[in-house]
Amino acid sequence: MTRKQRRLYFVLLGMLALGAAVALVLTAISDSLVYFYSPTDIVTQRIPEGRRMRIGGLVEADSVKKDGKTVTFTVTDVTNALPVVYSGILPDLFREGQGVVVEGRMDKGVFAATEVLAKHDENYMPKEVADALKKSGQWNDGKSK
16 A cells, blocks of 8 residues: 555545544534424424424413412413423412413423523513514513503
């Protein structure tokens, strides 16, 4: 084997190793991505069940039902609503009519939440939730009191 051939094999082996490393990094990134959807996005798009995602909107009035540690409620963007089931302790600021972001998976038409994030003060709303409310025409900036 000549020096040129050996060098060519090392270059090809290096490129193969680099390609494998890139493939592993891309696989790891795609596994950790969590997409954000509004209830309207969930209803109108074909999102596969079991995919980890976040949904955001407002907790619908008169929808919170507690049964021990299990809580069921409805998240709405005023256009569509999505039922949510959560087992655990809710944040102190969680209440009806307030903004919320919920992380979990869809399971037979019900969103099974693993984490519930409530807004932290009276002016805060996640950007995605605010954008969804503006898009639906239900945005209230709080200036008209």
